[in-house]
Amino acid sequence: MGGRWRSALMTAAGFVLLVLLWELAKLVLPDAGVSVGDTRVLPRTDDAAMPHVWTVLAQLGRPEVAVPGARLVGVAVAAAALFTLGLALGGLVLGAVLGMVLALVMLRFELVERAALPYVVLSQTVPLIAIAPLVAGWGGKIAILGWSWQPWASVMVISSYLAFFPVAVGMLRGLSSPIRADVELFRAMAAGWWTTLLRLRLPASVPHLLPALRLATAAAVVGAIVAEISTGTRGGIGRLIIEYAQSATGDPSRMYAAILGAAVLGLVAAGAVGLLDVGLRRYRGSVR
């Protein structure tokens, strides 16, 4: 467990370093930033562009709107981050299942692999902003077994669209990673396709799958946030960032508070997937 503590400590140290760097930049660099000719190479550092860290934190304790009964910015950010976390994890599960099934099908039928793999790669070159309105358009048009499509479901689908890719590719790589001798041993012992899959290929895929899942988590979080921004889905952190950015002219600290929430959300999601690491530890060393 020592290593785990150390990595947690290093994460915290990294965060502190980032805060110090931010404040140092504000202290040292000129307010107007640094420009070479007409091109700015370093950003403006005045309070209107880079608020102090404590201004951002203080923002969390202020009411969102100056009317009685309004919730605090901190509460709003936390609620939004939690909402997006749910959608991102939903998208991750959806994407992971899809990616694994796709990998299995591609493993089983070489024809499918040859036909589908280029499209799997191609799918990631289609810009998200092109897909988002399309998927958002499902709202009110599609009903699945009597359940009508909700805006958050669009966000989840878009998030899974980004998440399935690393899983599909990583899983396929993992499933086909056992060396020839192992595969031939299984064949010599008259093991069928399913037995080989369960006893050999799946365990062997774990070391490839875990990093793929980490990538997929990051992609799912980014996908969920971008999809929220793109479709304007209420409740999530992406929407909140845009909302707060609208009033960033005088004081951008509130927007940074929301961005901070998004960063914490990413860390939590990565941590949650890190737990999988622990659960699947016994397979980690099978191919090394």
Place this chain on the structure above:
Amino acid sequence: MSRRPMLSRRPLRVFAVAAALAVSVAACTTTPEGGGSDTSGGGGAAAGGNQKVTLQLQWFVQGQFAGYLAAVDQGFYTDQGLDVEIKEGGVDIVPQTVLAQGQADYAIAWVPKALASREQGAGITDVAQVFQRSGTYQVSFADSGIASPADLRGKKVGNWGFGNEFELFAGMTGAGITPATDVTLVQQQFDMQALLSGEIDAAQAMSYNEYAQVLEATNPDTGQLYQPSDFTVIDWNDVGTAMLQDAIWANTERLSDPAYQETTVKFIAASLKGWAYCRDNLESCRDIVVKAGSTLGASHQLWQINEVNKLIWPAPSGAGLIDQAAWDRTVQVARTAVNADGQTVLTQDPDPEAFSNEYVQQALDLLKADGVDVVGSSYQPTEVTLNPGGA
């Protein structure tokens, strides 16, 4: 490394997979157009016997859409037998496309942008011109000496692009400036920092939003908020290149359906009643918008509704009625003004079906019979005091 020594020779399994896919696709059914409801012209009957109607906005709920939110909150739609669901916009949501594709019954959109979509095949009709004036400004610091479009020559001019910039380009062209060569064009962000930090000399701003943002920022020289006297504003209504903005758009094809026609009249009537409510009850209307979930500051929101009211009221011929002259000017600018990419909004005049006063006239008659003031001849805007950051 060898991969998969055991190749499948069993097409049966392929068939099984295909069959499974087919079943799962069949489980997803599509509902007919009209915002998730069955369509007897604008939607079917909801639980309470009201007709379900969806309205697609251009952006998040804010004061710009106060009238529709008030009509929901005050039950004006319900009074007309409508159960209205308001769909918020987003960065990539194009309301007129959503409408044309049948995912909403009505949409709010700027006239030039909607006409551009129409030219590309979107079957939509302007049925009520809610904002009769343009809310777009070009804002500069007073000491920059920019008081008219001609003064923009040689300056750094911010603009939003994406079809929001044509009034500015028409204004500059009208003043004898060639936008592509005589000014430095800068793509503007959502916020107004570029103007305040001096990166651009003149910034595009909506009277009801970005202009308020600069007045909510602190002037570092005085320690107080910036004052209107610190700025000069070019108002395109005065220059004569103003284009029509927020209008209620309906689906052209469905307008041939008598039931949808009737719904349209009711929808416009209740919406205009909502706007009349916001004219007469500014603060209550602000509270409705905040309650609807807008996180913009309270004073900013009040400013926004007050400014939007100015774009609607007074409406001498009746709110929502499309003024032929303003329409023609919009079309003319849309056909002639060339933006930074060398494009005009429209390449040909829109056909007569692009707008119709038929339904808004019926709606106005309904409201007048009801005793609602749809002209607002005595309307006076209030003075809104903005707080720092719009709080």
